Amino acid sequence: xxxxxxxxxxxxxxxxxxxxxxxxxxxxxxxxxxxxxxxxxxxxxxxxxxxxxxxxxxxxxxxxxxxxxxxxxxxxxxxxxxxxxxxxxxxxxxxxxxxxxxxxxxxxxxxxxxxxxxxxxxxxxxxxxxxxxxxxxxxxxxxxxxxxxxxxxxxxxxxxxxxxxxxxxxxxxxxxxxxxxxxxxxxxxxxxxxxxxxxxxxxxxxxxxxxxxxxxxxxxxxxxxxxxxxxxxxxxxxxxxxxxxxxxxxxxxxxxxxxxxxxxxxxxxxxxxxxxxxxxxxxxxxxxxxxxxxxxxxxxxxxxxxxxxxxxxxx
Amino acid sequence: xxxxxxxxxxxxxxxxxxxxxxxxxxxxxxxxxxxxxxxxxxxxxxxxxxxxxxxxxxxxxxxxxxxxxxxxxxxxxxxxxxxxxxxxxxxxxxxxxxxxxxxxxxxxxxxxxxxxxxxxxxxxxxxxxxxxxxxxxxxxxxxxxxxxxxxxxxxxxxxxxxxxxxxxxxxxxxxxxxxxxxxxxxxxxxxxxxxxxxxxxxxxxxxxxxxxxxxxxxxxxxxxxxxxxxxxxxxxxxxxxxxxxxxxxxxxxxxxxxxxxxxxxxxxxxxxxxxxxxxxxxxxxxxxxxxxxxxxxxxxxxxxxxxxxxxxxxxxxxxxxxxxxxxxxxxxxxxxxxxxxxxxxxxxxxxxxxxxxxxxxxxxxxxxxxxxx
Numbered sequence: 001x002x003x004x005x006x007x008x009x010x011x012x013x014x015x016x017x018x019x020x021x022x023x024x025x026x027x028x029x030x031x032x033x034x035x036x037x038x039x040x041x042x043x044x045x046x047x048x049x050x051x052x053x054x055x056x057x058x059x060x061x062x063x064x065x066x067x068x069x070x071x072x073x074x075x076x077x078x079x080x081x082x083x084x085x086x087x088x089x090x091x092x093x094x095x096x097x098x099x100x101x102x103x104x105x106x107x108x109x110x111x112x113x114x115x116x117x118x119x120x121x122x123x124x125x126x127x128x129x130x131x132x133x134x135x136x137x138x139x140x141x142x143x144x145x146x147x148x149x150x151x152x153x154x155x156x157x158x159x160x161x162x163x164x165x166x167x168x169x170x171x172x173x174x175x176x177x178x179x180x181x182x183x184x185x186x187x188x189x190x191x192x193x194x195x196x197x198x199x200x201x202x203x204x205x206x207x208x209x210x211x212x213x214x215x216x217x218x219x220x221x222x223x224x225x226x227x228x229x230x231x232x233x234x235x236x237x238x239x240x241x242x243x244x245x246x247x248x249x250x251x252x253x254x255x256x257x258x259x260x261x262x263x264x265x266x267x268x269x270x271x272x273x274x275x276x277x278x279x280x281x282x283x284x285x286x287x288x289x290x291x292x293x294x295x296x297x298x299x300x301x302x303x304x305x306x307x308x309x310x311x312x313x314x315x
Numbered sequence: 316x317x318x319x320x321x322x323x324x325x326x327x328x329x330x331x332x333x334x335x336x337x338x339x340x341x342x343x344x345x346x347x348x349x350x351x352x353x354x355x356x357x358x359x360x361x362x363x364x365x366x367x368x369x370x371x372x373x374x375x376x377x378x379x380x381x382x383x384x385x386x387x388x389x390x391x392x393x394x395x396x397x398x399x400x401x402x403x404x405x406x407x408x409x410x411x412x413x414x415x416x417x418x419x420x421x422x423x424x425x426x427x428x429x430x431x432x433x434x435x436x437x438x439x440x441x442x443x444x445x446x447x448x449x450x451x452x453x454x455x456x457x458x459x460x461x462x463x464x465x466x467x468x469x470x471x472x473x474x475x476x477x478x479x480x481x482x483x484x485x486x487x488x489x490x491x492x493x494x495x496x497x498x499x500x501x502x503x504x505x506x507x508x509x510x511x512x513x514x515x516x517x518x519x520x521x522x523x524x525x526x527x528x529x530x531x532x533x534x535x536x537x538x539x540x541x542x543x544x545x546x547x548x549x550x551x552x553x554x555x556x557x558x559x560x561x562x563x564x565x566x567x568x569x570x571x572x573x574x575x576x577x578x579x580x581x582x583x584x585x586x587x588x589x590x591x592x593x594x595x596x597x598x599x600x601x602x603x604x605x606x607x608x609x610x611x612x613x614x615x616x617x618x619x620x621x622x623x624x625x626x627x628x629x630x631x632x633x634x635x636x637x638x639x640x641x642x643x644x645x646x647x648x649x650x651x652x653x654x655x656x657x658x659x660x661x662x663x664x665x666x667x668x669x670x671x672x673x674x675x676x677x678x679x680x681x682x683x684x685x686x687x688x
Contacts, residue, residue, distance in 0.1 A: 106655020
């Protein structure tokens, strides 16, 4: 047990958590924007997968930032497709999300096989670019805490810093700009903004585009930093965990940040546990993030329901 | 696009013919069928385009996709077997969708149901004549329990069922992996011993995969239809799905209905699990034996509009496409995954309220000659 505690409170583990949390946080922010606009984006996982593949293929032929942009762009395009079917064709957004996930699971394998001439499953013949790490070793000159700061904060993906910044940007947008108010109003009670002359469907369209772009960015981080290259089903449910993190974060950017870091920590645990305790079967370790998500969901729902009951609202 | 226009108006017109009273169920059914047919045609055209871009011998690939499943008795058997299994997962999804629960737990129920069936089949009971039915029942009970859990969590705590069922799926997969790799299988193998013959579903047609599972599927269709449309439980369930607040005012305890719908759907998922492992295709429990198959039920349920009697028809069409794609994968240079692109397109088009473009709709209206508004 002692080694475990030592590991968890070590700087290296905190660095791992930042690394595993980044794609989750980006996807969760995407889920948050869609959720606040009134559309539950079930397709986060599929969009991440599409973002992964787009980023890998684009970064093979172009510099890394083109790969990242390709991930964002692919996600945004999927967002437009979802908006078209949801808003224009009046399809249920959850069903549209299913369809996108189905498309992503098989479609990425199909596209990879076309792009590489027959490879299924991995992009081994298609070396991918990588997002550069941000070197903060100059912090080491600070006496005392310097080395620890370097160990925790140096060498992370540029996108980790972007993700942290995006938490603030999303918060500012949602709570300090008129468009953010529009978006929340549309999600809360669409009839009211409609009556006030706010273009409800345009707001929803943009929410889905941004949601898709953020999930695509999460995919780019996953395929160009956490792992280098594409593997079939490489998101392994992270998009769905992000969906849980949106609920757990009480649909607020800061709450969502904590939820994503919490799930990221358990995801990080799955990478350090095998080396610490080789007797724990890997299947049980892989189960951890999913079990934690369920437990967190239950606890959170229980609390939310009690809060409603205290206010006298019938759930 | 023009070539899709000609055949479409025919389907609704045919079913609407001789039925001049306005809100008839036939014209409604016709509209639904029309939409499904349009979706299928658009999806086929899309497949055609993809194959022409991808393949070096597109004609051969398309020919394989469309004719190969019917070429041999063996492939027809595989098709029927797959249709039976798609029917069961389609029913399981359709049932919860009718209650307006987006529960996606069929995959997890399949895994744990299969695990329960395996425990029975490999135990001493499995070698007695009672082995097969007890294993099937065990699978259904365990599947039902695994469907009940997210249901009760939603009823008591309001836990979102989409997230909880998806997480339970991953957990179930890992549980099965664990049990197989740490105990059930011999070292180095990722599957269990073969089941004794008494625990297998008996073959119905020699040298094919058609087994008793086909009968189970037919019974499941009839039972689900009866439960939904001929019992008060079914009426309540559909009311809850259509308008939960009205149902609540009418004195229906919607939570009870919701939980029971998810439990019954779970039992169907468990049944599918036992059909997979006890059927002729496997006859043993293997790591990841399901391979995402359960989720195909989402497409079947959505295209069938959650109607139990429409589910097997859709399942037959879709099983044919899937079989064709598999054979095309083996015999030509087009990967089988092309089918998932087609599937997504079909789901999107069928789920669209205004799936018919305006010019097709005008054509349909003209053909109906004022039968409806």
